[in-house]
Amino acid sequence: MKKRVGLGVVTICAALLLTGCGGGETSGSQSGSTDVNLKVWVDPGSGExxxxVVNDYKEANNIDYTIEVIESDTGKAQEYVKKDPDAAADVFSMPHDQLGQLVDAGVIYENTKYADEVTENNTEQAVNGATYQDKLYGYPYGVESMMLYYDKSKLTEEDVKTYEGMVAREKIGLNFEENGADYFAVPFFVSNGSKLYGEDGEDPAGTTFNDAKGVNVLKWIAAQGENPNVVQANADLMSQLENGSIAALVSGPWGKENVEEILGDNMGIATYPTNDFGDGTVQMKAFLGVKLYSVNANTKHPLEAMELANYLSSQEAQKRAYDEKDTTPSNTELQQSDAVINDPLASTVVKMADPELSVLMPKIPEMVSFWPGALSVISDGYKGKIPEDQIEDKLTQLVEDTATTQD
Structure with missing residues (x-):
């Protein structure tokens, strides 16, 4: 409660600051502050x-204060920021699914100044990823999703449109057993009509994986363990592709370089296929991740920090990140540009980001307790360790266990 009150005080102070600055039109460079200095945490490998980008931002806006760019394990942003908010960066990169934990801890600053701009310029899914409990906190700058890679010398575009058609012809490498199997397979329950934390992903009691459609998905997962053309693969995914054991696999944008090195011109990239889990043909879905910049609630310079976060997620910065870092933009106009449309990887990510093909990763803190239970059920189901008459009970236990946050 103290943390929530603290965040409210900070937000009120920000509103007063904005009012005193003529509605927030004053830039950080014109604020009159002589002691401003900012730190920003960016993804590993993107520091230079x-x-x-920051130097160009400073030059364009006549900013003479220090902005220190630091590479950080941004996948652990919620852990680092919560541990010591005062020592954390003023602005930090983070995956959107950590948003609920940071809001509940009172360490993330609401986007009080640029909400309209962010909403207008980015896709609806990206804006949803930056929003928690109907308030916008983040500044989206990219989207990520898994997709299908395949060997075009063995499979055609028509083959990979349906899961059944693909595995009838060639072997596919999928992870149903090891770490990451939950991230890969959980969206299939939603594909088939079950709910993950309700309609909007924010209802702790809204998971329905134990309904009839969820039961059929786990039965389908068990059947893949018996399918000779489904090869369990995880860390050995690329070696399996290289030695010809598989002709297709599922990975994210991070897998493209390795796949292309192995397949060369025979590399095909496609959206997920359709499938029948037992209730009729549906579109298989993947999790969608949104890359955000966020502002530390403990920053001493909220106006300047928000301005910086907004710039780092602006169309200009997103275009540079796409051109130089292959980050698929969340900006609507950039997604519709010829460069992205004609890029096999980026255009596939954009297609996968459509709600028809992906599930926005829930942001509520309960997701922390969801992963271990989901991994166990999926892995045991695939390995045939759950008798068919116990599947519904196992899924009911999963739903009950993951309705609360567990330490």
């Missing part, structure tokens, strides 16, 4: 790129 963002130093150039």
């Amino acid at each position: 790129f963002y130093k150039d």
